[in-house]
Every structure is written in structure tokens, then in C-alpha cells.
Amino acid sequence: MTSKNGILLPQKSKITRRDTLKGLGVVAAGLAAGPGFVRYAQAQSSAPIKIGFQAHRTGIGAAYGRWYERTTAAAAKAINDAGGINGRQIEIVTEDDGTDPKRGAEVVEKFANQHKVDVVYGTLFSHVVVGSAPAAGELKMPYYVVSEGYHVASGKMNRYCFQPGITDVRAQTRAVGPFIANNVGKKVTMLYPDYAFGFDHRDYFPANFEANGGKVVGMVPIPPTETSFTRYFPQIPADTDVIYHVMVGPAVLTFVKELGEFYGSGGPKLFGFIDSLEAVDITSPGLEFLDGSYFWEGMPRYLQPDASDAVKAYRTAVGINENGAAVGDPKDVSTAAHMFGCWETLYVIKQAMEAAGYQGPQDRAKLVEATEALTDFPEGPEHPQGAKTFNGKIHQVFGSQYISQLKNGKLNVVHKTSIEDGMYEPEADYTTQPL
Amino acid sequence: MAGRGRGIRRSAVAAATLFAGTSAALAHAGDRGFVLLLPTGYYIIGGALAVAVSFAVLALLPASALARAAGWRGRLTGPLPDSRTIVSLASFAVVCCLLYAGFAGSRDPLSNPLPLVFWTVWWIGLTLAVGLFGNLWRWLDPWYGPWRLVSGMLPRGAPLALPAPLGWWPAVALFLGFAWFELVDLAPEDPQRLATVLGLYWLANFAGMLLFGHAEWTRRVECFSVFFGLVSRLSPLGRGRDGSLDLALPGARAAGQEPLPLSATFFLLLALAAVSFDGLSRTFVWLSLLGINPLEFPGRSAVLAPNTAGLIAAFAALAGVFFACVWLGCRLAGMGGDLVRAAGLFVWSLLPIALAYHFAHYLTALVINGQYGLAAISDPLSRGWNLFGTAGYHVLAGATAGHESAWVIWNLQAAAIVAGHVLGVAIAHVQALRLTGEERRAAVAEFPLAALMVGYTVLGLWLLSTPTGY
Numbered sequence: 001m002t003s004k005n006g007i008l009l010p011q012k013s014k015i016t017r018r019d020t021l022k023g024l025g026v027v028a029a030g031l032a033a034g035p036g037f038v039r040y041a042q043a044q045s046s047a048p049i050k051i052g053f054q055a056h057r058t059g060i061g062a063a064y065g066r067w068y069e070r071t072t073a074a075a076a077k078a079i080n081d082a083g084g085i086n087g088r089q090i091e092i093v094t095e096d097d098g099t100d101p102k103r104g105a106e107v108v109e110k111f112a113n114q115h116k117v118d119v120v121y122g123t124l125f126s127h128v129v130v131g132s133a134p135a136a137g138e139l140k141m142p143y144y145v146v147s148e149g150y151h152v153a154s155g156k157m158n159r160y161c162f163q164p165g166i167t168d169v170r171a172q173t174r175a176v177g178p179f180i181a182n183n184v185g186k187k188v189t190m191l192y193p194d195y196a197f198g199f200d201h202r203d204y205f206p207a208n209f210e211a212n213g214g215k216v217v218g219m220v221p222i223p224p225t226e227t228s229f230t231r232y233f234p235q236i237p238a239d240t241d242v243i244y245h246v247m248v249g250p251a252v253l254t255f256v257k258e259l260g261e262f263y264g265s266g267g268p269k270l271f272g273f274i275d276s277l278e279a280v281d282i283t284s285p286g287l288e289f290l291d292g293s294y295f296w297e298g299m300p301r302y303l304q305p306d307a308s309d310a311v312k313a314y315r316t317a318v319g320i321n322e323n324g325a326a327v328g329d330p331k332d333v334s335t336a337a338h339m340f341g342c343w344e345t346l347y348v349i350k351q352a353m354e355a356a357g358y359q360g361p362q363d364r365a366k367l368v369e370a371t372e373a374l375t376d377f378p379e380g381p382e383h384p385q386g387a388k389t390f391n392g393k394i395h396q397v398f399g400s401q402y403i404s405q406l407k408n409g410k411l412n413v414v415h416k417t418s419i420e421d422g423m424y425e426p427e428a429d430y431t432t433q434p435l
Numbered sequence: 436m437a438g439r440g441r442g443i444r445r446s447a448v449a450a451a452t453l454f455a456g457t458s459a460a461l462a463h464a465g466d467r468g469f470v471l472l473l474p475t476g477y478y479i480i481g482g483a484l485a486v487a488v489s490f491a492v493l494a495l496l497p498a499s500a501l502a503r504a505a506g507w508r509g510r511l512t513g514p515l516p517d518s519r520t521i522v523s524l525a526s527f528a529v530v531c532c533l534l535y536a537g538f539a540g541s542r543d544p545l546s547n548p549l550p551l552v553f554w555t556v557w558w559i560g561l562t563l564a565v566g567l568f569g570n571l572w573r574w575l576d577p578w579y580g581p582w583r584l585v586s587g588m589l590p591r592g593a594p595l596a597l598p599a600p601l602g603w604w605p606a607v608a609l610f611l612g613f614a615w616f617e618l619v620d621l622a623p624e625d626p627q628r629l630a631t632v633l634g635l636y637w638l639a640n641f642a643g644m645l646l647f648g649h650a651e652w653t654r655r656v657e658c659f660s661v662f663f664g665l666v667s668r669l670s671p672l673g674r675g676r677d678g679s680l681d682l683a684l685p686g687a688r689a690a691g692q693e694p695l696p697l698s699a700t701f702f703l704l705l706a707l708a709a710v711s712f713d714g715l716s717r718t719f720v721w722l723s724l725l726g727i728n729p730l731e732f733p734g735r736s737a738v739l740a741p742n743t744a745g746l747i748a749a750f751a752a753l754a755g756v757f758f759a760c761v762w763l764g765c766r767l768a769g770m771g772g773d774l775v776r777a778a779g780l781f782v783w784s785l786l787p788i789a790l791a792y793h794f795a796h797y798l799t800a801l802v803i804n805g806q807y808g809l810a811a812i813s814d815p816l817s818r819g820w821n822l823f824g825t826a827g828y829h830v831l832a833g834a835t836a837g838h839e840s841a842w843v844i845w846n847l848q849a850a851a852i853v854a855g856h857v858l859g860v861a862i863a864h865v866q867a868l869r870l871t872g873e874e875r876r877a878a879v880a881e882f883p884l885a886a887l888m889v890g891y892t893v894l895g896l897w898l899l900s901t902p903t904g905y
Contacts, residue, residue: 057545058624060732060905094543100734195728224730225723227902249730250467250902284838286472331833
């Protein structure tokens with residue numbers, strides 16, 4: 001629903017799957033009512049648009065999956081309340097992929113052949129995206145992921161795979177470089193897990209940072225199986241101004257605690273990616289050493305004093321409080337830095353379907369071309385995280401990043417990067433591939 | 436189409452392997468991260484000491500006094516009316532509804548009631564309830580009522596008899612299949628897949644009951660009847676000889692049991708091994724052993740073969756160590772005797788350990804998925820219904836999140852593990868007396884098993900506190 005001032009105003013603070021379904025129940029009842037069914041079967045124009053949601057409901061991604069599901073339900077409700085897409089309601093069909101690439105591919109097939117969805121959407125974990133994209137390409141199924149991996153922009157996926165609702169890790173690491181060089185410190189030592197996730201940071205951060213006068217003085221890769229870190233800290237050069245850390249996994253809290261014990265009250269400044277502590281209460285015991293440190297956030301977890309009405313409406317719709325935790329369940333901290341991508345991706349699908357005059361699966365190629373033709377997403381109710389630029393050749397969106405400082409138990413935004421800060425030279429062109 | 440499907444899956448896995456280098460995994464700190472900050476090492480030492488000291492204290496006490504205490508029964512009611520048929524028919528009706536929901540309801544395993552009721556309410560919850568309140572499964576068994584109805588229409592009783600040499604091995608085989616499905620199969624929570632498997636399981640067992648009789652079939656073949664029958668021996672509540680409800684000390688019924696046959700001994704060992712392997716298979720240690728980066732666990736499809744082997748290896752290892760301890764105990768006590776009988780007596784002592792680990796291992800899943808289940812049963816077919824008024828229930832995922840919850844959960848887990856092992860030591864003590872018939876030799880015979888229990892306490896607490904990949 002859109003109010004007079006153009007802001008989405010959800011009616012309820014907590015959206016459940018059922019709320020989405022209630023609306024659909026009306027559609028389903030119509031479908032079952034004989035004459036209506038015949039009409040839909042003939043024209044399909046009033047039947048719901050089916051969006052296959054490839055969800056991490058079980059497996060390693062389940063904690064993220066819960067919030068992706070809540071955000072998806074909230075966005076679907078908001079879209080349906082405002083009239084749906086091309087006058088048709090949308091129906092979210094959820095399939096669990098077990099956060100497993102093989103099942104991911106099976107789920108895409110099931111969406112295409114069994115559920116006959118119009119598009120597939122919502123995948124987060126990179127290996128599932130990489131495992132599912134070939135199936136989507138082969139079945140000519142538009143596949144909109146919310147993964148933040150560089151794999152889409154790299155050109156290694158295919159014409160049917162898009163990432164229009166969240167920036168990729170390459171852009172994120174590039175974008176924070178100037179701020180660190182100009183405001184935090186010139187000499188950076190990077191501590192990162194010694195595998196692909198860490199390599200993205202190792203490979204993509206230095207260029208823009210050093211172009212802005214900074215210098216990476218140390219690289220400390222840490223084996224992913226490590227659970228105690230103190231013996232790595234002596235490798236951090238003494239002249240380091242800033243420690244750039246991107247540790248992930250269950251041992252992150254131990255990492256922070258040991259770093260605090262190593263440096264005591266002094267030491268270099270800290271810059272981290274909130275990925276490390278996504279869905280974790282930042283005021284937890286053991287994290288005191290992070291006070292004063294800086295974090296990248298895809299979207300602020302804590303409600304900022306200058307938050308726009310669009311941001312407030314989004315947060316209310318998804319059901320998070322001023323601390324970024326579930327309304328009514330303050331210990332259930334959301335994955336705020338990533339889940340907005342679900343909301344925005346669904347609105348991109350809406351925009352592209354409307355641009356393509358999408359009627360049904362026969363229009364999937366038109367939908368792909370219409371998505372590729374998108375260029376700008378203005379900040380607002382549909383894109384509360386901020387304005388974005390879409391590159392149709394590499395199927396990747398670019399946007400602002402937030403840098404927040406942890407003070408008094410809250411992450412306060414101190415800088416919002418420009419979209420250009422994260423831009424890099426495209427290395428692919430999907431539009432040359434046949435449809 | 437099928438051929439094309441296989442092609443797509445193959446290319447998907449190949450692509451996932453090829454492009455693994457572009458990955459941006461998001462393994463998050465999660466609840467185990469908070470457990471890592473707790474002084475779990477002290478708990479492990481303390482737990483091991485508590486179990487060791489329990490053994491020492493029991494060794495000094497006369498086992499006969501313990502045996503007498505275990506034999507105590509307090510009669511709570513008169514004979515209870517036998518309404519098994521009615522309850523079972525109602526249970527069967529619920530099963531049918533759930534199976535229908537599995538096929539026709541939501542595709543989301545956290546919205547469809549079948550996986551939530553089966554895995555969370557039934558497998559996790561009912562097992563605990565049976566351990567606490569007695570064999571509720573005897574009533575809820577969804578075969579008994581239909582079997583009574585159908586077999587009543589047949590001219591005579593069961594036409595066939597189960598061959599005695601089969602022992603309980605069919606139940607061992609079925610339970611191994613179940614454990615594999617739960618721990619290794621690609622999608623045990625997929626509603627349709629689960630409905631298919633459970634539907635076939637019900638039909639096959641129903642046919643078996645018609646052919647061989649319900650009593651024999653549930654005693655030696657249908658693995659959940661066997662499992663719940665064993666677990667119920669831990670409960671303070673039980674059925675007296677005349678069908679009345681009586682009270683006993685926790686675990687006392689297990690301590691008073693006759694030796695289990697060899698096949699049933701293996702059944703119990705398998706039950707404990709399976710839940711232990713579920714814990715082990717998620718640890719950094721196991722994943723590293725497989726050469727998998729625990730921070731980017733690639734999904735079950737990547738570990739089908741090694742986890743199948745691991746499950747069997749865990750079973751074999753536990754059985755090997757257990758029999759070695761029993762053999763050594765008999766040797767130390769100067770008993771030649773019957774190893775199978777000794778093992779059949781001592782294996783009862785593993786029962787409380789299996790139940791304690793079941794509780795500790797599944798506690799968070801019970802709390803979270805139980806809430807999803809509450810919401811799902813009100814709208815089983817995802818049609819916007821609200822049968823029980825819980826359809827809009829907002830799952831409080833914070834119940835297990837954060838530092839405080841981690842502390843509470845860890846303490847509950849540690850308490851359960853230690854209590855389970857102490858009870859195990861006590862049961863072993865009574866059974867050792869039965870085996871040896873003499874106080875001093877009983878303590879000696881039990882000694883290696885007590886050492887195993889100290890070791891298993893350490894293992895159990897370690898599994899619950901070590902870093903896990905997922």
C-alpha cells in the first residue's frame with residue numbers, strides 16, 4: 001500500500017507467512033470456484049505470479065534463512081497490498097535447498113517443472129548459487145539471487161542469473177577503502193580466514209585503499225579450522241594503524257576476546273565486516289574490545305536518528321526494533337546487513353515484470369532483457385537501503401555502503417559511501433549470450 | 436526429462452566445484468560461539484570426576500541395597516482401562532492427516548506440519564516423554580488399532596511366525612535405516628519425501644503385523660516400538676503386572692531387567708552411536724578429517740559416502756569398546772561365563788546415557804522447531820486456516836540466542852549428560868551384582884565399564900562444546 005506521501009505503510013509490525021497466504025487464500029478460493037478457474041486457465045491474467053523462493057531453511061544457512069524468509073514474506077505482503085505485479089497478486093513458493101548446491105539445482109528444476117513458477121529468487125550462499133545457476137540457465141528460468149558474492153558479476157554464471165538487490169563483496173571492499181585511508185589510518189594489516197571468503201577481501205580491498213594513500217603493511221591469513229588466535233597476533237606489524245578483520249564462524253567471539261587480551265586498552269584501531277557478527281548481539285560479553293571500532297554494514301542494524309520514512313516503514317514491515325532485533329523478541333538479532341536485499345530484489349522483479357509486460361513463462365526472455373535494461377533504482381520505499389545503479393551487462397547492482405562505529409553498545413553510522421566508491425571495471429557481458 | 440534432470444544436477448555439482456574459489460560464505464558466529472567462551476573445559480573435568488566418584492561411592496556401598504531400592508514399586512492406581520484401540524485409531528487418523536499435509540501442504544519444512552511433528556514433536560519430544568512418563572507409544576502406536584480391526588475380520592490369528600533366529604536383528608536393520616535417513620540422507624525434512632518414506636514404512640509394517648502378529652512384530656521388527664519400549668524402562672512411571680500404574684526410582688526398571696539378547700544389545704548400542712555420530716559429524720574435527728572447510732560446509736550431498744561410513748564406524752567403534760569393557764570386566768572378576776549374557780545385562784546402563792545425550796543434543800532444535808510446529812499445525816495445508824489459534828505465531832528464535840541462553844542451555848546439557856552417566860553407573864552396579872552374585876566381584880566386573888562411562892562423559896560434553904560447522 002502506498003500512502004499519500006509515497007511511503008509504504010504496512011498495517012502490522014510482524015508479518016508472517018500466513019499473512020501472505022491469507023491474501024492468496026482469496027485467490028485460491030477464486031481458483032477453486034469453477035468459472036473463475038476456467039477464466040484463469042484461459043487467460044492466466046488474474047492468476048498469481050509465482051515466485052519460487054530458494055530458501056536455506058536447513059543446513060549451514062538456516063540462521064540467515066529465517067530472516068530472508070521473514071523479509072520475503074513482508075515484501076510480498078507489501079507488494080500484494082499495493083496491488084501486486086501487473087495487477088496480479090504474487091505467490092511465494094518456498095522450497096528448502098538445505099544450503100546444498102546439489103539440492104539447489106534440484107529445487108530449481110522442481111520450481112520449473114513441478115510448481116511452474118515464473119521466476120526463482122532468494123538464494124544467499126555462494127556455493128548454492130553456483131550450483132543452481134547452470135540449472136536455471138538450462139531451463140531458461142530467470143534466477144534472481146541475494147548472495148553478495150562476486151560470482152554473478154564475474155561472468156561465470158549465465159544470462160538468466162541476476163543479482164539486482166545487493167552489492168557484491170568486491171564492490172563492498174573497494175568502497176570502504178577511501179574512508180579507512182582518510183579517517184581511520186593509513187597502514188592496514190588484514191586478518192582474514194584463509195579460504196575463498198577471505199581471499200575476496202585480500203584481493204579486492206587493497207587497490208582502492210592504496211589509491212587513496214593507504215598502505216597494506218601486513219597480511220595474516222588464519223586457517224579456517226583455527227579456534228585460538230593469540231599465536232597469530234605477533235605477526236601484526238608494530239606500525240599498523242588499523243586491523244582489518246573479516247573472521248567468520250563460531251570462533252569469532254573467541255577471536256575478539258583474544259585480540260582484546262593481546263592489546264589490552266591500546267593497540268591499532270579496528271575495522272571489520274559485520275558479516276563476522278551478523279545476527280549476534282553486539283553488546284554480548286566478550287565483545288567489549290570492539291567498542292570504538294568501525295564496521296561495514298550493508299544496511300544499518302540500529303535505527304539511525306536520520307533514518308528516512310522509507311527505512312522506518314521497511315523496518316516495521318519486516319518486524320525489527322530500533323536495535324535490529326525481532327519486535328517482541330529482543331534476543332533474536334536480525335541479519336540486517338543482508339536481508340534488505342530480499343526486499344529490494346522482489347521490487348526489482350516487480351519493476352522488470354512491469355517493464356516487460358510480463359504475462360507468463362512465455363515472456364521469460366522478455367523479462368531477462370527488461371531486467372538487463374534497468375539502470376537506476378531511486379532511494380525510497382522500494383529501495384530503502386539507498387539508491388542503486390544496475391549494470392545490465394554483468395547483471396550486478398551497485399550501491400552505497402554504510403560504515404558504522406560501535407559506541408555505547410550501538411552501531412552508529414559515521415559514513416555512507418558513494419555508489420562510485422564501489423564501482424569497478426566490468427569483466428563480462430552477459431547480454432552477448434543467446435537467450 | 437529424467438535424463439536431462441540428471442544432467443543438470445551433474446553440471447551443477449561440477450560448476451559448484453569449479454567455481455568454489457569465488458565463494459563468499461557467511462558462516463556466522465552463532466550460538467556455539469558463545470559456548471566457546473564458557474569454561475567448558477572445567478565442566479568436562481568436573482563431569483568426568485563426578486561420574487568417577489559416583490562409581491567409587493557405589494563400589495563402597497553394598498550393591499544389594501541398591502538392588503533392593505531398584506526393586507521398590509509404589510502402586511499409584513488400580514488397573515487402567517484398556518483403551519489402546521481407540522487411542523491408536525485416533526493416532527492413526529492424525530498420522531493420515533499429517534501424511535496428507537506432507538503431500539499437499541507447504542513445501543517449506545518449517546511451515547509444513549509433517550516434518551515438524553515427526554522430527555521435533557515425535558522423535559525428539561516423544562522420546563523424552565517416554566523416558567519420563569513411560570511407554571506412551573504403546574498407546575499412540577498407529578498400527579495397533581487398524582491391526583485390531585483388520586485382523587478381527589480375518590478367520591484366524593497371525594498366519595505366520597517370525598523365525599526365532601532372527602532375534603531383534605530386523606529392528607536393528609530398520610533403525611540403522613532410520614538413522615541413515617535422519618543423519619545422512621539429502622533431505623529428510625522435505626515434506627513430500629518424508630511423507631513417502633513414512634507412508635511406505637507404515638504400510639510395510641502393517642503388512643508384517645497382519646502376517647506375523649502385532650505383538651511379535653513390534654517386539655522384534657518395528658524399530659520405534661522396540662526403541663520406545665527400551666527407553667520407557669527409564670521412566671519412574673510404568674505398568675504393573677495387573678495393568679495398574681506404578682512408581683519406581685528413575686532407571687530402576689532398567690536395573691531390574693533380564694539380559695537382552697545379543698541382537699537387542701546391538702540395537703541399544705546403535706541408538707547411542709547414532710545420536711553421538713550426529714553430534715560428531717558437525718564438528719570441525721570431523722569435517723577437517725574429511726578435508727572439508729568447516730566454515731563453508733558444502734551441504735549433505737558432499738558427505739553422503741563419508742557420513743554413511745562414519746555412522747557405521749561409530750556403531751562399530753562403540754560396540755567394540757563396549758564389548759571389550761564387558762570382556763575385561765568379566766576377566767578381572769574371574770568370570771569365564773557368557774559374554775553375551777554379561778553384555779545383555781550391562782547394556783542397560785547405556786540407556787540413560789542415550790536418553791541424556793538425546794536431550795542435550797536436540798534441546799535447541801526442540802525449543803525452536805517446536806515453535807514452528809505450533810504455528811504449522813494450525814494451518815497444515817497453508818490455506819490461511821487457523822485451526823488452533825496459533826497460525827500467526829511469531830517464532831521466538833531469540834530463546835536460544837545470545838550469551839545468557841548459551842549459558843543456560845550449556846548447563847542444562849552438562850547436567851543431563853552427567854546425570855545420565857551417574858544413573859548409568861548405578862544401573863551397571865545392580866546388573867553387575869546380578870551377573871556375579873557377589874558384592875566385591877560386582878565392583879570389579881563393572882570397573883572397565885565405569886571407565887568407559889567416564890570417557891563417554893568427556894566425549895558427550897566435548898561434542899556439545901567443540902566448534903561445529905553447521
